[in-house]
Amino acid sequence: MNAKLSRYAIVILATISLSIFLPNLYWMVFDKPNRPPQIYYSPIIKDFLFTKTINGNTEYWDKQGNTYSRKDYEALLPFNYYYNLDKWGVLPDSIDDFPVSISSIRKNSQFTRIRSVYFHTPMIQLNPLFESQSDFVHLEMPAELFRIDNKIEFLDARTNSTVDSLSDIFNSALTDQGFQFPAKYIAGNPTTRKAFDEGYFVIDQANHVFHLKKVKGQPFCVKTDIPTDLNIRHITIKENPRREFYGLLITQSNEVYLITYNNYQLIRLPADGYDADTMDLLFFVDPIYRTIKYSNDHKKTCVVTDINYNTIDIFTAHWTPKSKWTRSKIAAALFPFQVERQNKNTDYILFNLHYNGWIALIGILIALGATIIIKKTVYKENLKENWFDLLIVALSGIYGALAVLLIQPEPWD
Amino acid sequence: MIKAIFFKEWLKIRWVVFGAVLLALGFLTYIGLNLRQYFKMNDPINVWIYFIQRKVLYYSILKFIPAFIAVILAIAQFTPEMVKKRYRLTFHLPYSETKSILLMSGIGLLIVLLVAVILLVGLAIIGSNYFPAEVTYSSLITVLPWLLASITVYLATSAIVLDPSWKYRILYALFFIPFIQSLFLEHGYLEYQYSLTAYFLVSLLFGVVILFPGYRLRKGSVK
Amino acid sequence: MENVIECVNLTHSYGNKLIYRDLNFSVQKGKIFGILGKNGMGKTTTINILMGFLRPTSGNCYVLGEESHNLSPLTRARIGLLFEGHVCYEFMTVAQIERFYSRFFSNWRRDLYFGLIDRLGVSYDHKISNMSCGQRSQVALGLIMAQDPELMILDDYSMGLDAGYRMLFIDYLIDYVRENNKTVFMTSHIIQDLEQIIDDAIIMGRQKILLQMPISEFLATFHQYHFDVEGRLPDLTIDDTVANWENIKNHYTVYSFKGEKEVKQYLENRGISFADFHEISMNLEHAFIGLTGKY
Numbered sequence: 001m002n003a004k005l006s007r008y009a010i011v012i013l014a015t016i017s018l019s020i021f022l023p024n025l026y027w028m029v030f031d032k033p034n035r036p037p038q039i040y041y042s043p044i045i046k047d048f049l050f051t052k053t054i055n056g057n058t059e060y061w062d063k064q065g066n067t068y069s070r071k072d073y074e075a076l077l078p079f080n081y082y083y084n085l086d087k088w089g090v091l092p093d094s095i096d097d098f099p100v101s102i103s104s105i106r107k108n109s110q111f112t113r114i115r116s117v118y119f120h121t122p123m124i125q126l127n128p129l130f131e132s133q134s135d136f137v138h139l140e141m142p143a144e145l146f147r148i149d150n151k152i153e154f155l156d157a158r159t160n161s162t163v164d165s166l167s168d169i170f171n172s173a174l175t176d177q178g179f180q181f182p183a184k185y186i187a188g189n190p191t192t193r194k195a196f197d198e199g200y201f202v203i204d205q206a207n208h209v210f211h212l213k214k215v216k217g218q219p220f221c222v223k224t225d226i227p228t229d230l231n232i233r234h235i236t237i238k239e240n241p242r243r244e245f246y247g248l249l250i251t252q253s254n255e256v257y258l259i260t261y262n263n264y265q266l267i268r269l270p271a272d273g274y275d276a277d278t279m280d281l282l283f284f285v286d287p288i289y290r291t292i293k294y295s296n297d298h299k300k301t302c303v304v305t306d307i308n309y310n311t312i313d314i315f316t317a318h319w320t321p322k323s324k325w326t327r328s329k330i331a332a333a334l335f336p337f338q339v340e341r342q343n344k345n346t347d348y349i350l351f352n353l354h355y356n357g358w359i360a361l362i363g364i365l366i367a368l369g370a371t372i373i374i375k376k377t378v379y380k381e382n383l384k385e386n387w388f389d390l391l392i393v394a395l396s397g398i399y400g401a402l403a404v405l406l407i408q409p410e411p412w413d
Numbered sequence: 414m415i416k417a418i419f420f421k422e423w424l425k426i427r428w429v430v431f432g433a434v435l436l437a438l439g440f441l442t443y444i445g446l447n448l449r450q451y452f453k454m455n456d457p458i459n460v461w462i463y464f465i466q467r468k469v470l471y472y473s474i475l476k477f478i479p480a481f482i483a484v485i486l487a488i489a490q491f492t493p494e495m496v497k498k499r500y501r502l503t504f505h506l507p508y509s510e511t512k513s514i515l516l517m518s519g520i521g522l523l524i525v526l527l528v529a530v531i532l533l534v535g536l537a538i539i540g541s542n543y544f545p546a547e548v549t550y551s552s553l554i555t556v557l558p559w560l561l562a563s564i565t566v567y568l569a570t571s572a573i574v575l576d577p578s579w580k581y582r583i584l585y586a587l588f589f590i591p592f593i594q595s596l597f598l599e600h601g602y603l604e605y606q607y608s609l610t611a612y613f614l615v616s617l618l619f620g621v622v623i624l625f626p627g628y629r630l631r632k633g634s635v636k
Numbered sequence: 637m638e639n640v641i642e643c644v645n646l647t648h649s650y651g652n653k654l655i656y657r658d659l660n661f662s663v664q665k666g667k668i669f670g671i672l673g674k675n676g677m678g679k680t681t682t683i684n685i686l687m688g689f690l691r692p693t694s695g696n697c698y699v700l701g702e703e704s705h706n707l708s709p710l711t712r713a714r715i716g717l718l719f720e721g722h723v724c725y726e727f728m729t730v731a732q733i734e735r736f737y738s739r740f741f742s743n744w745r746r747d748l749y750f751g752l753i754d755r756l757g758v759s760y761d762h763k764i765s766n767m768s769c770g771q772r773s774q775v776a777l778g779l780i781m782a783q784d785p786e787l788m789i790l791d792d793y794s795m796g797l798d799a800g801y802r803m804l805f806i807d808y809l810i811d812y813v814r815e816n817n818k819t820v821f822m823t824s825h826i827i828q829d830l831e832q833i834i835d836d837a838i839i840m841g842r843q844k845i846l847l848q849m850p851i852s853e854f855l856a857t858f859h860q861y862h863f864d865v866e867g868r869l870p871d872l873t874i875d876d877t878v879a880n881w882e883n884i885k886n887h888y889t890v891y892s893f894k895g896e897k898e899v900k901q902y903l904e905n906r907g908i909s910f911a912d913f914h915e916i917s918m919n920l921e922h923a924f925i926g927l928t929g930k931y
Contacts, residue, residue, distance in 0.1 A: 002628075160545070
């Protein structure tokens with residue numbers, strides 16, 4: 001009896017292992033690239049341009065279907081390829097009254113990316129609080145990191161102990177501003193590789209967003225008017241000399257906002273259909289447009305607005321998702337399920353059972369038939385005695401069939 | 414009788430146990446010395462930032478050590494039973510074969526757990542010496558899948574050694590490796606936070622895996 | 637009389653290689669029973685089947701009333717088992733192995749074990765793996781005797797032992813068995829040591845039992861006849877009269893369970909003319925080889 005149970009344990013482990021290994025092997029052989037075209041908005045022709053590289057050949061075209069050479073294509077995108085245009089001497093003097101030069105473009109450009117993986121990655125929240133009004137040009141790493149939960153605490157890396165004096169000052173500063181511990185969320189840009197520092201945005205127990213910096217060694221703490229009912233999921237801070245906005249804010253319902261320098265007022269970006277869990281979002285600022293792009297494995301949307309964030313044009317490219325490929329359907333018929341351990345939207349290791357739907361019945365029936373025939377004719381087994389084997393095959397198809405046929409039952413005493 | 418079986422297992426594995434403890438302590442010492450050097454040669458805050466933001470695991474050298482010890486332990490414990498078919502002595506003892514196999518692998522598991530505890534305590538001591546509690550905590554959680562792997566590797570290796578046929582040994586290896594390999598996929602800290610319970614639950618199946626090859630051995634299976 | 641071991645229609649083959657078919661035998665309580673046969677005839681296979689380490693292709697065995705492939709721990713406690721080559725936990729010392737086994741048996745007779753060990757003159761912390769084959773056989777025997785089992789199963793006790801240790805082993809065994817009224821089931825490929833001790837035996841040949849009878853009866857009824865053939869040299873066939881035969885040129889040897897008269901008659905009936913017909917007496921080993929053949 002025990003040995004019988006043990007065999008089932010081995011068979012089930014084999015089934016799980018095969019459901020990891022066999023689909024991986026299948027896709028190792030049959031996978032193909034599934035990349036969407038790049039989409040840009042040309043300030044010259046005021047329309048979308050596309051480019052895609054297939055088998056090493058890059059093609060360029062527009063919405064009307066005109067194709068371009070690489071040089072002609074780049075000439076239509078001066079805010080992207082200004083170095084090349086300048087070298088060729090074809091950089092326009094002005095576009096829509098904006099005087100064009102390399103430096104004017106650089107000064108008026110900005111780029112922020114929010115990847116889906118940012119929402120699914122473990123991160124120890126111990127951060128450096130930089131001196132944001134230093135006498136020196138470059139930002140310097142402080143000697144401490146701080147944590148903020150039931151209080152704010154600074155830890156000195158040299159001694160691995162708390163710096164109570166500093167902690168006390170910042171605690172009172174936060175409390176004075178009405179901060180209600182424990183903190184729920186903190187966002188910042190904890191690197192010295194930036195032009196200046198805007199510190200951290202911290203959300204307290206009452207959902208108020210606070211802005212916290214260190215100025216001349218003293219706390220700078222502002223309770224912002226960012227609405228408390230926003231259900232903030234994520235904030236990305238990215239300091240930029242343009243000082244138009246601190247960064248981007250994403251809500252639980254996938255709304256995207258800019259946190260502006262204008263008293264922390266929010267500007268909502270048009271991003272219908274954006275899904276933070278599965279899509280990467282790119283936000284471009286150039287001298288005359290704002291572009292928001294977001295995409296997953298079968299859809300890419302590009303929204304263009306003017307500098308006041310009024311939508312000018314939207315384009316959505318659709319292509320066949322991997323799940324609709326014939327080879328995916330064959331895989332689904334072959335494998336009733338697979339164990340997913342990793343995917344590109346998360347840094348976490350998973351153990352997710354993905355069922356492939358009714359189509360898997362085809363593979364299950366074949367596996368079941370093969371199992372019954374082999375057990376009856378080759379192994380001459382009593383099927384009634386080994387009904388549980390058949391149940392395993394009925395639930396797991398090819399995996400279970402391989403397992404129960406290779407690990408055969410013994411004559412049990 | 415249980416005491417006697419403990420005694421027999423101890424005679425087989427005492428040098429491996431001794432070596433395993435030394436190995437664990439040796440690697441812990443190495444990690445400690447390595448960190449000391451890091452903090453001496455660099456600005457301490459940058460060392461902290463490096464390990465926190467870049468998610469480098471200062472204890473990654475430990476990754477396969479528990480599993481390695483588990484393999485050696487299982488071999489040391491079960492090969493002497495296979496040589497000259499000595500398992501027939503064990504199975505002829507007036508003690509239930511099932512209990513005796515489970516007891517033997519239970520004793521091995523205790524050693525695997527002992528190594529796990531040594532590593533966890535060592536990491537806790539080293540971590541709390543150099544890092545904030547968050548980092549130390551993350552190190553203890555991050556090594557858990559490796560420690561779970563050492564348990565499954567021990568049980569899998571025991572089953573492989575104990576089976577009477579090479580065909581089945583190879584099949585067990587093929588059937589166990591993809592799952593066990595799933596416990597070594599991390600790149601940074603805390604990445605098994607949400608799936609470790611699922612991996613643990615599946616790993617429970619390994620607890621009885623050894624009985625089937627044991628039965629085949631006891632009954633002289635010819636398949 | 638109670639049967640301690642009973643095998644019915646035992647058939648075993650490894651793949652296509654048949655070891656034996658429809659073997660039937662039983663061992664009575666208090667008897668010493670031998671399975672004799674040359675190597676490769678299935679002696680160890682039989683013991684493995686009796687102890688449940690092998691499932692016979694067909695047929696049944698009962699040991700102390702239980703099915704042999706499912707012996708309970710309690711029944712196993714009543715069986716002392718000596719493995720071919722005196723296999724034991726060689727990583728233990730003389731004292732450790734005694735300590736180990738003593739925990740499993742309620743009637744453990746420590747004195748018997750150490751009595752034997754003391755004769756050997758090895759120290760108690762001597763590791764068994766460092767001992768000679770002969771010393772190891774004494775340790776194995778000592779352990780079985782200390783276990784005080786009802787049934788002793790000894791698989792080729794003589795393997796690797798020189799004459800001295802073989803005799804020592806037998807002396808101790810016989811003394812112990814007679815004194816304690818044990819049942820013994822033993823196999824061997826060397827037969828002369830067993831001459832005086834075996835009550836009943838089967839002699840195994842290729843795929844079958846050649847003989848099953850008490851040894852004394854075998855010795856009394858099995859004959860070896862020599863004669864010279866004149867004229868054409870005949871090929872004899874093995875049958876009821878001729879159990880085995882061999883010839884070197886015209887010198888013939890016939891082994892038979894029949895008397896001199898009957899054999900002579902047999903030869904004459906076949907038109908074989910012979911001279912110098914005489915019987916040669918045999919010891920057990922000689923008779924064994926006569927029956928099983930030299931090859």
